[in-house]
Amino acid sequence: MADKKRRITSVDVAREAGLSRATVSFVLNNTPGQSIPEATRQRVLQAAARLGYTPYAPARTLRSGRSDVALFVLPDWPQGHTMAALVDRAAQVLGEAGLTLITHVHAGHDDELARLWSALSPAAVFGMRPFTAEELEAMRRVRIPAVLPPSEQPGYDVSDTLWINGVGRLQARHLIAKGHERLAYVLPDDPRLAALGRGRAQGAAQACAEAGLPEPVVSTIAMDAGSAAEAVASWRGVPTAVCAYHDEVALALLAGMRVLGTSLPVIGADDIPAARFAVPPLTTVAQDSGEIGEHIARALLRALNEEDPGLDLLPADVIHVVERESA
Template sequence: MDGGGEGRVADQKKGKRRITSVDVAREAGLSRATVSFVLNDTPGQSIPEATRQRVLQAAARLGYTPYAPARTLRSGRSDVVLFVLPDWPQGPTMAELVDRAAQVLAGAGLTLVTHVHTGRDDDLARLWTALAPAAVFGMRPFTAGERAGMKRANIAAVLPSPEQSGHDVGSTLWLNGVGRLQAQYLIGKGHTRLAYVLPDDPRLSALGQGRAEGAAQACAEAGLPVPIVATIPLDAAAAAETVAGWRRPPGAVCAYNDEVALALLAGMRKLGTSLPVIGADDIPAARFAVPPLTTVAQDSGELGARIAAALLRALNGEPSQLDVLPDAGIRVVERESA
């Protein structure tokens, strides 16, 4: 190798050109074929360890990184795992799930990309073409058309799998289980007439309905009437108007999430009244509410790790069934509001 390596490194750092395997071969003083075998970890090649280290050290000095599109062309897929999320407001619970899944996948050399799917048929087709993902996970089951598009794009690892077509992680973790536990907690405190208060965001209508249904199921099992259902914006005055409009006030209230619960607490303060309230999600502000908010917390990070592990099993050709029980990782955090 000539003595101009340091000068070339400085020149290349100043420029905009991508460092290629040709540059690494020149820096290492080896053939392009040898360098390519090492950088691509090509199987079936007998490369001496000293030569391999020489290539890797040269690559490190130059700041070489593999060119993702070229790698995708060679392998037929990228190192990307795609999470397709529903058009929900992406709060801390979802963020924790995605962050934990990303950590697990990164440990396997994969990069997690999220996409919020608004329901347009061509959105996902464009994603398959642009990303050529190694695996895809859907928070809700994919339609037959979406699944056909993934098959045409040769995406082998998909969750939920066809045999899990009725499986809906969103329903399982974020819907009935939360509402049921909220109602069961209040019933256990002796409350016999409940209300369920939902947000007025149309994107959350299905989630809200599912949580209210979970609370209704718990009431039916306890021989109690169906909860009163109301919808409010995140506004103290509107919440106060809703509470004041109840002809027969409930004994306690389940709120769709902590933000709705905080609006309810603020509205009741305006009225000079109070009712026990339980929220959901255990956002940081919940502990600072007046009074501090009793809420349902969810171990969404653990779910994210389980989803990532199932995708890795699928990529390895192993059984990848994702089992998520309705009450998995869901618990009540008791504070003073209920």
């Protein structure tokens, strides 16, 4: 029996099974083109199980030229429950395919990602925002097999395509269908969310333009009732309904309107658990983040198999309005 204080190696498995190191290596590495009898293969696997053998990741990386890691590069956003659901489902799908998902929040520092590519040699990389030309070149140098968005679309912003612009459009369309012709769009004052906020507000503006209506009045608030009340008071009654960047902003607006003793229809986004307990219960745009995560993971797996990833092909109902009493 091998010494339990050190890592169990294929040499130990070969000794335990009474077979050559070459045969054991072929079985443990699932080497193609080898005719190993099934009885011999089972003998190796049983010996490996008895010893508690696990493959040594750095050695496997050297042999294959890459690790069994899939890397999600996330922008420096607040990581709420929607992103957690996306990552959890993606990890499950990739795990079933033998890949380990690692997430990295990228703050935009020079050479940060290049060092990450070199350290991990990932099998696949997904970016929640477009990679720069320099980042793409660094990935090409280390021969990462699958990169999404694909390198031939360096300006493609997957986050906008999936749930940013579309959320704003759905919010505005819901209010317009209720007969509202002048809307406001309210954003949080968190600088990390500035680009996302612009995307959602632009989506609402597009919906208004399609309906022949003026662009929404855009306001930015701190996350407290006083700031929300100031924004509502500044509109002087012109907007008749409000799109909030997310449910937390919507809750702040409801609190601010209570301070003023007024009310306007409000629609949020993300359908956080507290939304249904708001006063009034909050109408919101829900996002099936788990389905989006699965979609991204399967696109990465197709790219690894040198197939068309089909990243754009999301079901139309992956985001949808949950109507409650606030709008």
